[in-house]
Amino acid sequence: MLPHIDPNQFDLNQLPRALQKMLAREDGLEAAQPPRRAFLKMLGVSGLALGAFPQLASAQGQAPAALKATEQPLAFVRIAPDGIVTVTVNRLEFGQGVQTALPMILAEELDADWKLVRSQLGSNDPAYVDPMFGMHLTGGSNSIKNSFTQYRELGARARAMLLAAAAQRWNVDAASLSTRAGTVLGPGGRELGYGELAEAAAALLVPQTVTLKDPKDFRIIGQPTGRLDARAKSSGGQHFGIDTRLPGQLTALVARPPVFGARVASLDDSAARAIRGVRAVLRVPLDRGAEGVAVLADGYWAARQGRDALKLEWNTEGVEKVDSERQLRQYRELASQAGPRKFDADMAPLDLAPMKIDAEFVFPYLAHAPMEPLNCTVKLEQGGAQLWVGTQFHGVDSAAAARVLGIKPEQVTMHVAMAGGGFGRRAASSSDFVVEACEIAKAARAAGVDAPVRTVWSREDDIRGGYYRPMHLHRARIGFDAQGKVLAWDHALVGQSITSGSVFEAFQVKAGIDGTATEGMRDPYPFPMRLTVHHPKLNVPVLWWRSVGSNHTAFVMETLVDEIARATKQDPVAYRMKMFGDQHARHRAALQLAVDKSGYGKRRLAAGRAWGVAVHESFSTVVAYVVEASVKGGQPKLHQVTAGVHCNLAVNPRSIEAQVQGAAVMGLSMCLPGAAITLKDGVVEQSNFGDFTVARMTDMPGFAVHIVPSAEPPTGIGEPGLPPLAPAFANAIARLTGKPLRNMPFDLSAKPAPPAAG
Incomplete structure (x- = not known):
């Protein structure tokens, strides 16, 4: 039992100052008079x-x-x-x-x-x-x-x-x-x-x-x-944010404009209001200046039927209508122009190099597509609000909720709920889905509806709702000699910044370059590189996606390193080890562990299969993959993955194994046909898993995860397993076909890149 304490007799000044202030602000009381509700909430019940x-x-x-x-x-x-x-x-x-x-x-x-x-x-x-x-x-x-x-x-x-x-x-x-x-x-x-x-x-x-x-x-x-x-x-008993149920609760679904930032031109909601269970239809402001229509009902199905019954016309004037084909042409033009530089090595040796590679890589927009779509439940109370939500930014989101509701941040109680995935989508500094839920709850209260409101996104809302991994284009011109020594590497990177305009801009954007876009470029290889970066602004909301910049930079670096090794007839493992030199002991250890455990170079593969190798560091953890792959019916197939992981001390090896496997499956998803978000005249063309591919059970290879022993303090593991999977897979396919893969998702019918000169 709790020791008996009378909060009315307790001297609040005994508490740390930050908590004194928090308690004093609640209910507007002075510091010497701690409110009982807040006091007991702190002690626990x-x-x-x-x-x-x-x-x-x-x-x-x-x-x-x-x-x-x-x-x-x-x-x-x-x-x-x-x-x-x-x-x-x-x-x-x-x-x-x-x-x-x-x-x-x-x-x-x-x-x-x-x-x-x-x-x-x-x-x-x-x-x-x-x-x-x-x-x-x-x-x-x-x-x-x-x-x-x-x-x-x-x-x-x-x-x-x-x-x-x-x-x-x-x-x-x-x-x-x-x-x-x-x-x-x-x-x-x-x-x-x-x-x-x-x-x-x-x-x-x-x-x-x-x-x-x-x-x-x-x-x-x-x-x-x-x-x-x-x-x-495993038993179905886990409670997620979407499972929140409060007395009298209503469920809201929102009709969103087909083009980001558009607004309602006309609305006929008579059919929606006639549906049994529908309690209100409300026009509400949405993210990025858009406007939508929220249908509030007794449950999800009634809200869905009500939304489907709306007769809506949208005003898309004055908003940019991004088109993927036009966007690619724009990016190609930008890649040939001067711009801010991350690295600026001398490019004079490039034209005189005996061997050359010219390569262009295209990475599409990607949706996060977590198993549990976005949701947030809001209960307005006298002098405050309670929120139930699975969020990665519960402080930022509670402050945003307070702004919308016109209350103080300390008057918002955020119940962090278990979330069914996120991969970065639940960490938007705009707090878009939380702000949206609060706007709906506020509008409902203004309309005389006094009930908790659970705002839920459908799968279609999730796929079409924006905040994607940005589309990127990379262009590389590399000059090297017959021993694989890189003499000059001229590189251009084009893609939207994900931190501009966010709370992270101040320390992520330097000299016009978003550091999250270039992480993973060059290191750990001692290549003389000139890296030019362009961040165009487009009407497509973007956000970090699992492993952030490394999900595209690792592919570029590790496939090009492999291509240099092939062009100079060197084993790709031996070439990487040579490039590491006396540095990068953790890279060396992770790669060697994957090589040893896979049997690379010692075991004969089945006919039609080839080895693929990649190694990459992200979030202070190094992951190396040795994979076996083949091409069947014109489609690449991944058969076996062996991972070497250096994350320092392994707190829970079983969880590390699961995280590496899960990240690798997301990396595999990027490779599969249909794994892209595309836009036509401002409208997202995909809407559900029928037209946005994720890896399925039949795509899953055999998997073995091995951890380098270490007693050093642990490093990150949730994301580092993703970046090297796709390049290892691509490198295996390139060894089978003689043609490097440049685009994601993989397209074996694409025209081959120019061969290395020499």
């Missing part, structure tokens, strides 16, 4: 909140002022009397496994019994910001990387407090005690479970400094561990 702000339960003194909210165990670990340990995760869980990995890290230092560990998602509380970035963020494969030490220290602080509580009870020195799997061990064989000590431990100060384990003593971290959410997901 079940079990015992252990650790931070122990002065809430004891007058022994204040917690050290130097500790930040992100360093206090209160918001992160709760131990119930029965010993159940609940760990709060400061990220969105949308398939990457943080709801298991972060509790593993904390439980390791807490020395908890893993069988008794549970997890839950957090909120927009300040304690749950990324400790490195200082904002609520799930992205950039940073969850484990940035919170590894944080969660270790949280666990170690909680353990130290449990030891101190046991020492007081037994009247012994805490240094004489030890712990084992959720139990404090004392002299004479005495034992106390964590659940028995939690209340007393909460009355003690949070230690400011703690000693962490030596990695050689880990018993939870590094073990292949089943996910805590596996049973719920």
